[in-house]
Every structure is written in structure tokens, then in C-alpha cells.
Amino acid sequence: MTMKYIDEFRDPDLILKTSNEIHRLVDPDYHYRFMEVCGGHTFSIFRFGLQDLLPKNIELIHGPGCPVCVLPMGRMDEGLALAKQPGVIFTAFGDVMRVPGRQGTPLELKAKGADVRMVYSPLDALQLAIKHPDRQVVLFSIGFETTAPSTALTLMQARELDVPNFYVFSNHVMIMPAIRAIVESPDLRIDGFIGPGHASAIIGVHPYESIARDYGKPVVISGFEPLDLLQSILMLVKQMREGRSEVENQYSRVVPAEGNVAALKAMDEVFEVRPLFEWRGLGHIPHSALKLRPAFARWDAEVHFTVDGVAAAEPQEGQCGDVLKGVLKPHQCKWFGKECTPEHPVGALMVSSEGACAAYYHHVHLRQMAGG
């Protein structure tokens, strides 16, 4: 691999300086393991080949912050069962369209005649419901705190406009319970976290304090540019060198300490926390996901439609869970690049461009195959 993009980066000199500073400050006898939680960071790291600018003894572990990657197959099956019901228009973001359930993907279902439509915004789905009053429009919503406020505001608008034929099937999850599950996982050692950028713009800086305080793991909230990520890694290295474990905000130009109060308020009005939710690869995590409050039951697909009994146990799927937790690298999965490719994904990590497997496939595997 080469750093062919470095000249295009903003501040290439500062990038090299930061890289040199990381090399100077690391303990050469220690193997660092930092997790970038967010899939956007994973994508950026692979795309820019940032690992090449780091010392060999800093290992980046790719975290669970990719919404479709952590969506369990059971939820896909339930969603697709809705899509098959007569009169239903099933809507979802583009990433969801290629995620396999037991009986195929939403796109494949569409090819068989189901009314499946890709939307770019939850507001698009609401608009479809307004335009088609004779149909039942289901939004299969996914995402962390970055997206949940948008779904919440869309539901508030459905209430305001009294739209009777709009339903949300909520798969919204929260980033903190996932980080906590990873910190508490016995088979995983992480030295520090590169905190997500845009989810943190919503939740703010304070929720991470328990990770730093109670588990002794430094957290640095980071932007997405090469320089952002390198600076964040340097900040993590410095914290460890100085024996600190604190929450630092490298992305303060977008992430306010208190988060986005209006977004948190909208989420709180519309959603409540589920007692338990299944994450692909991570298993069941208590208090980790959001469902509609009873006040919004009228628009809750899980209340309006019967979906019980559709979900089955997670089938044996390569080793997605071990990759998600960073125990295995993508290419160490037995299916990687063979049964499971971006064209024919078996596991969800291969679907989204933010998934560790797809990112690794495009930016490492293909280049190696080409002798690059």
C-alpha cells in the first residue's frame, strides 16, 4: 500500500508532523489497540490508508458503529414479512436494500413483486403515505443517534398532520450500550476509543465520561479527515503515556459538549428504551435500542402489524460477531472474499461501505490481488 492520497490531504505537512509525533511518543514495547467506533471512521481509515502513517504497534479495531452491520437477521425477517403484506409500501434507506434476511434481501423481494422503495429521508416515507392514503407505508428505520432524531421528528410530523397510514418499524440503537458491551467483553482488549463524530454531535461529550472514569479507557471524539483521525490517535497515545483516561473532543467544531438538545428532546418525546435488543454479532444487549412510546402506538409498525414468530435464531454466519468485536480481522473470516463479497454479501459487514469487511475488501484485498 502506498499513501498516494497524501498530497491531496489538507495540511499534508501537519499530517506528517502528527504522524512523526505519534511515532516518537509510542512505547515501542507495547501493542496498542484502539477502536474506531464509527463506520464512517472505518471507511475513512481504509480509504486513506491511514494505517500506513501509524507505527506498526498501533492496531485499529473496527467497531460496531455501522447501522446495517449490527442489524440482526431476525429484524430483517420481520421487516420483510411486513413488506409481503398486501397494501404495504415498504421503505428503507439504500444500505438496507441489500441486507440479507433468511429469504433474501429487500431488493430481491422487490424483484418478486413486493412494493419496496428506497428513500433518502424518513420524510420521504411520510410523504409517500400522504400521497397514497389507500396504502400502508412502513418505514424500516435504522441508525444510531445520528438518525434517530430524524425519525422522531418525522413521527411528530405524522402526528401533527394526522397521517393515519404511516408506520415506523424502529431498529434504532444507541452507541453507548454498544461501547459498554465491548469494554465488558472478556475476549477483547481495547486501550482507547476513537469516539464517533456525528452521533456525538447529538449525544454530546458527557455520556463517554463513564467509559473513561469507570473503565479507565481514554476516549477522543474525532472528525473524519485524515488529520482529524491522526490527531485523535495522537491524543489517545498522549493520554496513555501520561497515565490519563479522559474524554477529549477533537471534533469540537461540530460536536458541542452538551450535544444537540432539540434532538435529544425529540428522541425522548417519541422513543423509549427497549429492555433488550439483539445486535448482530454482539448478541442481546440490555437497554440498547429504541422503540416508539405508547403515545405513538398508532404509528408503530410493531403494534399495528403482527410480526411475532417470524424471527428465528441468528443462523451461523461466517464469523461476523468476531469481526464486529475486533477479535478477528475481516480477512481472517473463513468466508471473506469467497462465499462473502460486496457483490454477494452473506454478512451485513460486507454490505455497507462503512462495514469493516466491505472497506477492507475494497481498499486492501483488491489492491493486494492486483499486486498493489
Add this chain to the structure above:
Amino acid sequence: MCLAIPGQIVEMLDGDHHYATVDVSGVKRKINIHLLKDQGIQLGDWVLIHVGFAMSKISEEQAVEQLNLLSMLGESEEAMEEVKGYQFDDRQKV
């Protein structure tokens, strides 16, 4: 997609300031600005857009950097497709 899209507010669309028109690299679309109402969002401001909603107020310099970042990541086209794809713009009063 975590990589938000930068745009500039070029028109306020209703008295309550739920909606505004943004300009993203020359493409104009309606977006929801409710989440930034408390921050006194106004004409000419730059914002980061995610799934049809303005999520954060940013500086013009950051907007340019974010566009560069999308371009370096090879995501510009996808971002423009998203903006062009918003279908909720029927100019309804909400």
C-alpha cells in the same frame, strides 16, 4: 451514511422555521431545520445535512473542507444523489 453533506441555507420556507431551502454544490433542495432552531439558524448559514435534516451549524470553511473530504472519499456523487433524491419537497405548509 455517517458522512454528512454540507449545504448553505438560501431560503427560509415557513414562519416556524421547520424548513429551509439549502444549496448543495448548486443543487437546491428543501430540508428540515428544526434541530437547529434553538441555535438561531438564519439565511446564509452553513449546515451539515443528514437524511434530509440539518444536524449541525458549521462555518463556511468547514463546509468547503467537508466537500473536499467527500470528494477525496469518492462519495461526492452518492451525496449529491441523496440530496437530489429527497422526495418530500411538495412545498406543503407544516
